[in-house]
């Protein structure tokens with residue numbers, strides 16, 4: 001019907017109607033823009049969590065054979081990088097900073113691949129994420145722990161009830177998907193929610209790392225899936241302006257998937 005109307009309509013009328021037509025189309029069926037980092041990430045990760053399936057997901061660790069996949073994939077996210085590399089990072093960047101008395105938050109908990117290895121070493125554990133579907137996955141794997149809370153964020157801002165609450169806040173494999181303004185907002189918010197002397201572990205991209213540059217230079221244009229590329233100097237600036245002190249920085253380790261590509265820091269309030 002619409003096609004027939006379009007065919008018989010005079011060109012002059014078509015030209016007049018073009019703008020309002022596309023405006024209405026966008027209003028009725030909006031697509032999140034890459035410039036709306038939060039909206040796009042919500043859609044991306046809700047879809048990822050909903051469709052996640054052990055048998056179909058692509059596993060980055062080339063050592064894992066097809067028949068080993070199901071056993072290897074204990075949590076959503078085990079398909080990214082290498083499980084043993086992630087464990088190495090948790091041992092160096094999380095375990096030394098928490099005790100059984102710690103109140104801990106993870107920003108962007110995803111399917112709980114990190115949380116599952118941390119949660120029983122804490123007093124209280126808060127899972128924050130913008131994706132309700134990811135929070136469902138996290139809840140499913142952490143359900144036996146009664147000291148865990150799940151909170152969906154709608155923007156990079158925490159409720160006032162979390163001010164000065166946390167001993168340790170961490171975010172792994174999340175900031176690589178955030179734009180600089182969103183990162184900056186989280187840095188300021190982390191300062192607000194940490195106790196005085198509290199620490200945070202943040203993981204970003206790194207253009208100075210061999211695989212960071214390789215990944216960046218293999219892409220023609222920016223996409224949220226492809227990562228938002230920054231360098232350690234930018235992390236320094238964000239930390240400085242948020243009154244957070246960097247007390248540990250990662251170095252390149254060619255044998256570790258993440259350490260050869262990204263940048264990891266421990267911040268102190």
Ligand SMILES: C[S@@+](CC[C@H](N)C(=O)[O-])C[C@H]1O[C@@H](n2cnc3c(N)ncnc32)[C@H](O)[C@@H]1O
Pocket residue numbers: 038041042045046076077107108109110111112113114128129130131134153156171172173174177178182
């Ligand atoms: C690649 S997954 C990593 C999940 C988990 N940290 C892990 O390492 O397995 C990225 C996660 O960050 C979440 N995320 C993306 N943007 C976010 C934002 N602005 N605030 C909080 N979480 C966000 C996504 O919903 C998703 O769960």
